[in-house]
Amino acid sequence: MKRIDIKKIDTGAMVEGISSQVFLKYLPLVLMFVFFSMIYISARFDCESAKSKSLKLAQQLEITRADVQRERSLYMSATCESSMQNMIDSLNLGLKIQERPPFKLSLP
Numbered sequence: 001m002k003r004i005d006i007k008k009i010d011t012g013a014m015v016e017g018i019s020s021q022v023f024l025k026y027l028p029l030v031l032m033f034v035f036f037s038m039i040y041i042s043a044r045f046d047c048e049s050a051k052s053k054s055l056k057l058a059q060q061l062e063i064t065r066a067d068v069q070r071e072r073s074l075y076m077s078a079t080c081e082s083s084m085q086n087m088i089d090s091l092n093l094g095l096k097i098q099e100r101p102p103f104k105l106s107l108p
Contacts, residue, residue, distance in 0.1 A: 081097060088095050 085097060
């Protein structure tokens, strides 16, 4: 049987279990990885923020379009009423627009 000799580890060249040479060799690579990871996270956050803002603005646009349509409808109704009133006045019919809706009569 052959005997396996276990080499002694030089503890003077070790930093927390990692050789200082290995640590220094891969330090630029690790720093680049951390740097690009932070850039990716930052870009992703900016993208999500812009997406959220875009959705909010789209909802606000839909609400504004509905308001514009409602106001347009009220304006068209008012101009139609006023033109009808002008026509009635020009014919001297003596009719006016009712302020209240008609009452419903019910028999007891």
